[in-house]
Every structure is written in C-alpha cells, then in structure tokens.
Amino acid sequence: MDKQQFQQDLIGWFRKEQRDLPWRRTADPYQIWISEVMLQQTRVDTVIPYYKRFVEKFPTVESLAQAEEESLLKLWEGLGYYSRARNLQAGVREVAENYGGIVPDTRKEISALKGVGPYTAGAVLSIAYGVPEHAVDGNVMRVLSRILLIEEDIAKPKTRKVFEQAVTELISHEDPSSFNQGLMELGALICTPTSPKCLLCPVRDHCEAFHAGKETELPVKTKAKKNRNANFAMMAIWSGDKLLMEQRPGKGLLAGMWQYPMLELTEALEANEVGELYAETLNGALSDIEKITAFKHVFSHLTWNVDGYLARAEEFTPPENMKWVTPEQLENLPIAGPVQKMKTALEQRGDVAK
Secondary structure, three states: OOHHHHHHHHHHHHHHHOOOOHHHHOOOHHHHHHHHHHOOOOOHHHHHHHHHHHHHHOOOHHHHHOOOHHHHHHHHOOOOOOHHHHHHHHHHHHHHHHOOOOOOOOHHHHHOOOOOOHHHHHHHHHHHHOOOOOOOOHHHHHHHHHHOOOOOOOOOOOHHHHHHHHHHHHOOOOOHHHHHHHHHHHHHHOOOOOOOOHHHOOOHHHOHHHHHOOOOOOOOOOOOOOOEEEEEEEEEEEEOOEEEEEEOOOOOOOOOOEEOOEEEOOOOOOHHHHHHHHHHHHOOOEEEEEEEEEEEEEOOOEEEEEEEEEEEEOOOOOOOOEEEEOHHHHOOOOEOHHHHHHHHHHHHHOOOOO
C-alpha cells in the first residue's frame, strides 16, 4: 500500500464529506470524551440530543464531578448501558482531583482513569490533542479487515491487537484526528456492515478485499452466544396518590435505577397468585390486582419477558430499597427502558400523571 496516498485520500474525503456533529465543533477533550462514551453501542442520531443536554447541564469537568448520581442518571435515562454514566463520572472525578480538571494527554495516564478503555483513550488523544494514537472499535476493525484483507476473527479479543498495530503503522502524524475520524466515518457511511458502497469509497484503490472480490465476506466474526430469557412480574402499587418504587442494587444491570417493584417468576401464575407473592415479599396487603400489560425488553445478553400488574394497597412501611412517591416525584427519578414501557401502559389507562 502507498501509505501516504491512503492517508491523503482518506483525510481529504473526511474533510469534505464529514457529517456536522456537535462534538466535532469542539476541541475540548472533556466534551469529546463524553461523546465517545455515549457513542459506545448507540447510534449517532440517538446520541445527539443527549449529548447536547449533557454538555449544557455539565459543561465542565468540575460540574460533572460535583453532580449527584441521581441527577446524572436522570439525564442519561433512555440512553441505556448506565454503567457508562457512572464510570464516566468516576473518571471525571479522578481528573478533577488528580489532574487539576485537565484531561491527561498521554495514553498511560488517560487509560488509568475509570472506564477509559483503549478505544476511548485513543479517540480523545487523537481528536482533542492531535496525538497519533490508535482508536480501534468494531467499526474500524470492519473497515481495515477489508482494506488490508485481514481474515482473523474480530470477535476474539486478541485480534484487536492486530488492528491496533495496523492503525499505528498507517496513521497520519500530521492529522491523526482526521485520520481516525475518517476511518470511523468511512465505516458509518460507506464501508457498512452489509452492502458496502464500494463504488463511492474514497480509498477503494487501496482496498485488497475489493480487488479480491471478498468485501462482503469480511470481517470474519463468530456469532455471539444466544440471548438468555428471564420472566418477571412488575407491579405498580398505588396507595392513595402515591406509588411504590424500588431502587435496583448499586451494582449489576441497571444499577441504581428505579422501577416498579419486580419479582422474577419461575412459573406462570394467575394475577391473584402474583398478588400473594408480592404481599408476602413486601409484608403488606394488596387488593384490586389486575394484569394490564405484557412486553419484552431486550438487552445485549438477556431478554426480559415482563407481565405488568396494577394493584392497590394501604400504605405500609416498605423495605429499605423502596419508597412511596407521588407522580410528580416519579418524574424526577431515573428509570430505565423496561420501566418506561410499564409507565406508558399506566399513562394510557390514566393511572399515573403524564
């Protein structure tokens, strides 16, 4: 490969064709860091409004470092993968405490921050600081597997090193920011997972897979394990004008988020049997138990099959991880996608303030 010509073709195309995205209008490493965290496993169109709200609410390292976690999670609500938000704040607090609020500009230091992996480190260093560091994610591995005809399985963690070395050798030292972003943009717009638009590709002349007729065969990627299914009941329990809400544990899936009390089910139950199960668990009497909805919520490794119920109760003292809230207070609690589906079902019945 003519490395210099490849760099020129890729960077020239990127400068001309790049999408106008809000995080491309700043050189602030903190704000670029936020965008890279949000973009992990999330579509650009989804991220844009979240990013704008986030940097408006927390424009500086100090503002995010000092934020209440519940406020942070509420702002992240609906974006998913909530551990990203917690890790981002933990890393930002380290920057505030140990680096005077300035994001480090070396791979060793930035990689030591909580939640900053090799890709995020390389992206922030190259885009914000102009350091020629690799930033390899699935998008980049797909592009380079075709350009360089790399037939190793990209699902295997060790394969990433092959691509990191390739970028290290290919990257422009004059404009590493445009080079890395060019690879990302190429993967997003041209070199897509299926039906790559080879005729529009600015680096087609350099692409070994295209010349070998193998562009649709790459990358090689073994399929992930099948998604596991779990069955739950979720119950909205009213007492007067208050709802009972439960906070999830501080670690694990949807950590710290709030939900209508949930119980995992090992067998199919009638509504009255579900009510008895809740009454026993909560140590409180329930009445008017009614099934109002059923839905699925798919996570990356797990599918929840949820039956949603409505019930009434006399107000009782809930367990420590639960509390009674008004509909207005509920609006300020961070809730995740499955709970939003249940909330929508209640709103459609007129059972909670919209």
